[in-house]
Amino acid sequence: MNLNVSLRLVNLSIGLALVVVLLGGWTRLNDAGLGCPDWPACYGHFVLPSAHQVEERILIDFPGHVVDLKKGWLEMVHRYAASLLGLLILLQALLAMRKRKLEGYPVVLSCGLLVLVIVQGLFGMWTVTLKLVPWVVTLHLLGGMTTLALLVRLRQRLSVLKDHGLQTDRHPDVGAVMLVAALFIQISLGGWTSTNYAGWACDHWLVCHQESSVEYDFATGMNPVVPLGPNYEGGLLPAEARAAIQISHRLGALMFVISLLMATWRLRENHSLMPWLGLVWVVTCGQIALGVLNVIFQLPLALATAHHAAAVMLLLAVMAVYGRAFVKRTRTEVIHGYLSPG
Template sequence: MDNSGLLFQLATKGILVALLAFLIVWSSKDRNKYRKLVWVTLFLTFDVIMFGAFTRLTDSGLGCPDWPGCYGHSNPLQAMEHIRAAEAAMPDGPVTVMKAWIEMIHRYLAMGIGVLIIAIVVISWRFWLRSGRTQSQFSPRFPVALFLFVCLQGAFGAWTVTMKLQPIIVTIHLLLGMTLLAMLTWVAARQSDHPVVDRTALRLRVPACIALILLAMQIALGGWVSTNYAALACMDFPLCHGTLVPQMDFQHGFTLWRSLGKTADGDYLPFEALTAIHWTHRVFAFVVAVWIAWVAWRALRIQGLQRIGRALLGALVLQITIGIATVSLKWPLALAVAHNGCAALLVLLTVMLNYKVRIPGRLDEN
């Protein structure tokens, strides 16, 4: 199939995914359909992040080793001959029927998000122009930024496949997905009603921003653990190989530009390098947890932030519990996916907190 026909068929599948979301928005009792569309897109993005984690953790990232289609076709059914041949040659390899479907479903869902974001851009422009460019909540700046960002995310999705799961590319792909979720959360917050927030919330602006930065760094470390398959490099907890500071190879572990499982020189990555990756993620998690817990505790003491503070604290406790259980239970798939999902939830809640602590200042300015 030629590229234009393939892209058309893939776009059709993305539109079908988006149509389901549009149906939810249209049938909603919420009178503000634009706000509902933003929230539904946010929810779908959260789901795609979790499904992306499932794709990565089931080693399905190369289930279809080309892009954007699957052996030049728009779905695995049409490529079954090629998939069966690859599976017969390597039964435990990256290409199987199940892995091909997982990979392509992930692509269909991602395309659906792209269609929804295009709809958000069009509607925001329409509402903004109709309001005489006076209603800032409909400003197209954020939606246009979302569109540009989802295009960038799609490019890294393609490079993830064409560059054969190179760890730095896969990690950036994960970070861009989390950033897209954060941006959608900010847009959704602009469309939503918020309780009155006490002016003391202004004191949390800097701490909340630091919490988001630390969380982003920890997610990057977590992505580096996952993309290097270092989740089981330390099989015990709280120690690692029975000691507080095990033997580690930071030089090879944190060389960013290299192939999967290899050093920059092309040799196999030593186990000490995987230990260094895992240990760093684990230790930095303590720093992030303490800071976010402190920020959430302060939010609990401020009028209008109690609810978000409780949610953030609860998500943090859940994430720590899942992280420990993932190691203790030897990395069960469901818990590993949930660990990624809870990280996305922390991003959502931390971004929402950052928005809320700016409400008093915005109200005074208007």
């Protein structure tokens, strides 16, 4: 079965998706989410203009906006890379439609990725036009991570189809499914912490504040319903709400570790999975260490960037486990699968 073109295209897409996700984090951590006050152009240009041209445009269309061309370039490079990724995913969807009669080809997944990347473009627009409203920025981050995960899953399915043909007698282990779900919950909490600028809310790595009692306002901190209109750059929540957000992120990390323990126990007899589970454990421990260091040193750019990159690495490691943690269906499940429509 010749799937080499599809595999090359998805490999290129995964590489570019990595660049886009890392650039997105770098843009956010450099406070460059509003480096361009308009969308999809930047100060009305698709190639960032000179400082003099920008100043003229600011006086007319964006009064009060502080010009920072470095941040503008960060934002535009991210947009260029995301646009190219969207083009590659469009090509994958078109290729999938051409191969839709090939039994087992992941047509739905390929087209679903195209829908997802279109939605991502909308969230990219709303990130700017709604001035970094937290729930939009968090969903934009989550959408980027989901795009990367689904591209990895697409590659896994194409590889299996090429090497072993259509397999209807296997399904993912529950432990691996729970691990992926726990990771995405933690990524969501991490995004919520970042977009609400709650990384500075606690100054102690274990408790929030060692020398004083802290009031935690979970109702305000975890409430996604916020007014539209204000500029949310820098965050607008009170200290008690931000502290609650950071503590929730820490609890999410604990939940993920428990899920990893359960997955490791369930999959312990699959010896081929042990190196990959070991990699997940190593990256998880490194990510926890980076989280502690970020609290101690109050989020220096280098450590915050490393924390974001480690989250991406953890996603890839967990998806590697998921793609290999398939078990045989019971006879009843197989029969039901053949009798079900589609």
